[in-house]
Amino acid sequence: MALYTRVKESIAVITLKNPPVNALSTAVRRGIVESLSQALQDEQVKAVVFCGENNTFCGGADIKEFSGSMSGPPLVPMIHSIEASEKLIVAAIEGVALGGGLELALGCHYRVADTNARLGLPEVTLGLLPAAGGTQRLPRLIGITAALELITTGRHISAKEALKLGIVDQVIEGNAVLAAMALALSVIGQPLNARRLSLQAPAWVPDVDYVCEAALARVKQRSRGAMAPVACVQAVRAAAMLPYSKGMEKERQLMDMLFRSSQARAMQYAFFAQRSAGKWSLPNGAQWNNTKARNVERVGVIGLGTMGQGIAVSLVKAGISVVAIEVDTKQLELGKKAVTAMLQRYAQRQGVSSPLHLLKFTLSFHQLRDVDLVIEAVFEDMNLKKRVFSELCKVLKENTIICTNTSGLNVDELAAVTDRQHLVVGMHFFAPAHVMRLLEVVYGSGSSPEAVAIAMALGKRMQKVCVAVGNCSGFVGNRMLKHYMDQSVYLLEEGATPEQVDQALEEFGFAMGIFKVADLSGLDVGWRVRKASGLISPDIDPVKPSRWRFGRRYCPLPDMLCQQGRLGQKTGHGWYLYNSPGSKEAKCDPEILKFLEDYRLKYGIIPRRISSQEVIERCVFSLANEGLRILEEGITAGPEDIDIIYLFGYGWPRYRGGPMFYAAQVGLSVVLEKLEHYHHLQPDVPSLEPSQLLRKLVAEGSPPIQQWKSHIKNLHSQL
Ligand SMILES: CCCCCCCC/C=C\C/C=C/C(=O)SCCNC(=O)CCNC(=O)[C@H](O)C(C)(C)COP(=O)(O)OP(=O)(O)OC[C@H]1O[C@@H](n2cnc3c(N)ncnc32)[C@H](O)[C@@H]1OP(=O)(O)O
Numbered sequence: 001m002a003l004y005t006r007v008k009e010s011i012a013v014i015t016l017k018n019p020p021v022n023a024l025s026t027a028v029r030r031g032i033v034e035s036l037s038q039a040l041q042d043e044q045v046k047a048v049v050f051c052g053e054n055n056t057f058c059g060g061a062d063i064k065e066f067s068g069s070m071s072g073p074p075l076v077p078m079i080h081s082i083e084a085s086e087k088l089i090v091a092a093i094e095g096v097a098l099g100g101g102l103e104l105a106l107g108c109h110y111r112v113a114d115t116n117a118r119l120g121l122p123e124v125t126l127g128l129l130p131a132a133g134g135t136q137r138l139p140r141l142i143g144i145t146a147a148l149e150l151i152t153t154g155r156h157i158s159a160k161e162a163l164k165l166g167i168v169d170q171v172i173e174g175n176a177v178l179a180a181m182a183l184a185l186s187v188i189g190q191p192l193n194a195r196r197l198s199l200q201a202p203a204w205v206p207d208v209d210y211v212c213e214a215a216l217a218r219v220k221q222r223s224r225g226a227m228a229p230v231a232c233v234q235a236v237r238a239a240a241m242l243p244y245s246k247g248m249e250k251e252r253q254l255m256d257m258l259f260r261s262s263q264a265r266a267m268q269y270a271f272f273a274q275r276s277a278g279k280w281s282l283p284n285g286a287q288w289n290n291t292k293a294r295n296v297e298r299v300g301v302i303g304l305g306t307m308g309q310g311i312a313v314s315l316v317k318a319g320i321s322v323v324a325i326e327v328d329t330k331q332l333e334l335g336k337k338a339v340t341a342m343l344q345r346y347a348q349r350q351g352v353s354s355p356l357h358l359l360k361f362t363l364s365f366h367q368l369r370d371v372d373l374v375i376e377a378v379f380e381d382m383n384l385k386k387r388v389f390s391e392l393c394k395v396l397k398e399n400t401i402i403c404t405n406t407s408g409l410n411v412d413e414l415a416a417v418t419d420r421q422h423l424v425v426g427m428h429f430f431a432p433a434h435v436m437r438l439l440e441v442v443y444g445s446g447s448s449p450e451a452v453a454i455a456m457a458l459g460k461r462m463q464k465v466c467v468a469v470g471n472c473s474g475f476v477g478n479r480m481l482k483h484y485m486d487q488s489v490y491l492l493e494e495g496a497t498p499e500q501v502d503q504a505l506e507e508f509g510f511a512m513g514i515f516k517v518a519d520l521s522g523l524d525v526g527w528r529v530r531k532a533s534g535l536i537s538p539d540i541d542p543v544k545p546s547r548w549r550f551g552r553r554y555c556p557l558p559d560m561l562c563q564q565g566r567l568g569q570k571t572g573h574g575w576y577l578y579n580s581p582g583s584k585e586a587k588c589d590p591e592i593l594k595f596l597e598d599y600r601l602k603y604g605i606i607p608r609r610i611s612s613q614e615v616i617e618r619c620v621f622s623l624a625n626e627g628l629r630i631l632e633e634g635i636t637a638g639p640e641d642i643d644i645i646y647l648f649g650y651g652w653p654r655y656r657g658g659p660m661f662y663a664a665q666v667g668l669s670v671v672l673e674k675l676e677h678y679h680h681l682q683p684d685v686p687s688l689e690p691s692q693l694l695r696k697l698v699a700e701g702s703p704p705i706q707q708w709k710s711h712i713k714n715l716h717s718q719l
Pocket residue numbers: 020021023059060061062063064070075096098099100101122123126128129130131132255256259272275276
């Protein structure tokens with residue numbers, strides 16, 4: 001709703017009221033329309049101030065309403081009547097003015113913002129565009145170049161930047177509502193037409209086409225296959241080329257198309273999935289709102305390799321003191337140099353003072369005696385990690401939390417060597433850890449809810465998107481990825497090339513195809529894991545290695561590449577060829593094509609043409625199938641958690657929601673049918689066998705993804 005108050009003789013204040021972010025729900029829009037009418041009818045009132053309750057102006061349209069039947073006063077005419085008002089209207093922006101919230105403010109005649117406010121038009125991140133006049137008013141206010149940047153990225157900006165761009169008229173420290181009233185009193189009586197953005201000439205620039213083409217190229221490169229950013233450019237272009245009313249027509253047409261799209265549904269699902277992942281719960285009933293996390297101020301980081309460096313940088317950026325440890329002076333100096341350089345660059349870019357005083361580099365475990373939590377980031381070797389954990393217990397305070405940054409080793413086995421199993425959890429960061437947003441917080445069978453709460457809270461402070469997951473080999477992300485990778489190499493055996501597979505995956509929307517990712521990470525990473533798990537042993541024929549291991553299909557191609565020293569970008573060749581070791585531009589390598597041909601000949605495999613559809617079905621459905629097994633086993637609390645892991649850790653296209661959402665959108669019965677088909681063709685690939693949960697969900701009518709949890713509960717009660 002909206003509250004109408006007369007505060008001074010001549011000023012009315014309309015306060016949006018819909019906690020927590022005063023989203024423009026039906027009730028709020030109704031309240032605005034009624035309050036505005038009251039203000040316009042009241043002869044005493046000369047000016048109106050719009051503000052939001054609890055120092056939050058407005059978080060935009062109510063996203064929850066998008067999936068229902070929209071009713072109540074529409075935003076566009078509502079904002080028109082604000083702009084057309086004969087009485088002066090000022091927006092007092094505190095907290096946030098986002099999406100429809102900023103569009104409402106753009107309809108006001110003046111805007112005053114609190115210094116801490118954040119503004120933006122993030123509709124593009126929901127698969128939409130600012131369709132309450134935002135694409136037409138903002139370019140008229142700040143020009144098309146700046147408007148294109150804000151609208152196509154959805155970036156939130158500070159009040160200071162908004163002032164510089166001309167989006168707000170004043171930035172104040174203190175009470176924005178009082179400042180808006182003072183501004184209103186100082187300008188009452190002045191003509192308003194110059195303040196009505198819809199009356200301004202189009203935001204014409206001489207090189208509109210060039211500017212828009214450049215913006216299109218940027219958005220296509222940044223978010224391949226996404227419709228909303230392209231529509232945003234088209235709408236802003238209309239603001240530059242057409243009169244306001246025609247531009248609004250274009251905005252509406254484009255919004256109609258986006259609003260109904262599966263991409264918008266996927267992105268809105270992702271918005272709520274991200275928030276639901278933060279509300280973690282454990283199988284024992286402990287959860288985010290019944291478990292207290294004690295504060296962490298000092299953290300030890302063990303190991304300053306690539307992962308340790310990134311973790312230390314993220315901690316320091318969050319204002320946390322770090323004691324960083326290495327085994328010898330050389331490694332310590334290397335790590336120190338890298339961390340210091342990253343933090344100095346960060347301080348320079350942000351214009352903040354250098355946070356280096358928060359760091360201590362040392363060779364001595366004794367320096368860890370005061371820390372509240374340690375994150376072990378040594379080499380991925382169980383015995384080494386166990387030794388580190390035992391040593392840690394000798395020096396740490398008795399309530400210090402011990403976290404391991406393993407990417408898949410057994411957390412329980414590690415915890416067993418400590419004197420505090422309840423205080424051991426996994427914190428699986430993704431490389432590079434100061435850039436990647438995802439953090440899997442892994443609870444073992446003995447981890448206490450408090451330890452999980454502390455790790456989740458610390459991750460959040462480090463600006464990570466945290467997902468609590470149970471302990472299993474590879475946890476969630478890497479466990480699922482294994483099946484996706486297996487299928488991709490089987491496709492090579494059967495006739496595909498790395499470029500074909502990557503192209504199909506990139507057209508699907510992945511930021512990078514699987515073989516490019518493997519080259520980037522280094523092929524030796526998986527090689528080591530396969531050796532450690534016994535898949536590669538000395539009795540395997542090096543010339544014609546078996547294509548079956550432990551009774552299952554196995555593709556030795558990646559091992560053979562490693563044996564040839566083709567480890568990826570770092571050696572200048574892997575699945576692709578690079579100009580030199582370390583260079584990034586992947587080129588098709590004729591040697592690999594020949595190598596694949598020889599391989600097929602050696603094993604008597606007749607190559608066949610493989611369609612992009614088959615690539616996607618085999619890679620993506622096997623991923624989703626493993627996700628369903630993970631749900632079956634209760635490793636995550638719900639499908640949303642898995643989707644968030646894939647969106648933030650594995651370059652899954654946001655406009656496809658995540659692998660579980662995608663499976664639901666394609667139709668679970670289709671996924672089941674395809675898996676049955678491929679499993680029939682590959683009976684020696686057990687992971688292709690449809691999961692029990694998939695069969696159950698299909699048998700129960702393929703319920704919407706939001707209802708899966710209750711079906712999983714029933715499944716558990718039957719087991
Ligand atoms: C056929 C054509 C029909 C056309 C009809 C369409 C009409 C639309 C016309 C115009 C276009 C306008 C579109 C929009 O405005 S879309 C919304 C744009 N706004 C956003 O994207 C902002 C989203 N919110 C955020 O970014 C953040 O929530 C935040 C920065 C505002 C606050 O962050 P934080 O403090 O971290 O809190 P949370 O993110 O955890 O959020 C708290 C709580 O609030 C819920 N919530 C937030 N924003 C919204 C919203 N806009 N609508 C509904 N709910 C929202 C969020 O889900 C959390 O809820 P909880 O999990 O239940 O606690």
